Amino acid sequence: MTQFTRRAFTFSALAAVPALSACSGNGYNNNGGATIDARVDATLAQMYSQFPQTRDLAQKSAGMLVMPLLTEAGFGIGGGYGRGALRVGGATVDYYSATRANIGIQIGAQQYAHVLFFMTEQALQDFRINDGWAAGADAEVVFSNLGETIRAETTTALAPVVAVIFAQAGLKLGATIEGLKYSRIIP
Template identity: 60%
Template sequence: MTNFSRRGFTLGLGATGLVAACDNGVGSTGPARIDARVDATLNTLYSQYPGTTQLREKSSGILVMPLVTEAGLGIGGAYGTGALRVGGVTVDYYSVAKASGGLQIGAQQYAHVLFFMTQEALSNFRRSPGWSAGANVEYAIPEGGETLSAETLTSTSPVIAVIFGQAGLRLGATLEGSKYTRIIP
């Protein structure tokens, strides 16, 4: 078992506080604000990465997290809010939270969209009291305007994640270990 010093604990707590202090809707986001951010995120996604419109057409539902803030200094965390859309209509609101530990320093913000490619995957997500992203998620991370690969568009994965719009001083963004929870904004 790892022993944490008071300094390490305090720094980790400060990093988590940084996540909560950033303007990602923690504590002050209503449905109209979340929906507006979701609309803007989807418009950006479809205009910058046109191949994602094919994913939209094939999917049973889309979970959009317009702004996830992640920070860490030894101990870290991430948080954001978003909406689940089925047939282009918001059906539920969700938060995503993530905790991490290890050799890490920095902060970043990014958007991500989960495309539920089967009705079963969407139903499992909606029935779950707290769904965790894991091995059943295929990542499609477009770099600087490139189109998504044919493998991604013809994938048989039940869930495809697109992470984009990264900004900050922290390398990498992954959804593994992230927990999604239905919220009432």
């Protein structure tokens, strides 16, 4: 192993430390479902306040997965983690974690919230049946960050899953749900 390779490995490993620290210190590690529900309520209140158009999405949806805080970090090797709740009819029915791991050209850290609106009963059932559901091409991202308005387009209206990403903070550019794996948890 050359000096450069060891140095790159060391920096990559050190880049994971803030992500792990943020994940363990975000209040989710052992406070149970009540804490997750409180954060979900606060996240929904913030989303409805900043983006009133999302109320219409919520009313039309069969269910919503609310992830109040997803923390990502990377320096060559990256990852992310967060916890949230699935709400159907306004009530929490399950708790989920979202995880991501990747490798590539990247540096920085960020945190953001996102909500998945399941626009059909079939999309909601597919999500609930498939533990380890991965977000991908079947989710339409309608909002990304910083003051944009939600675009109500024909493709968005027909999408089985609509994702709203907001409340970005950090030094890493871009936020996406692609590549996130959602798994049911017991808080």
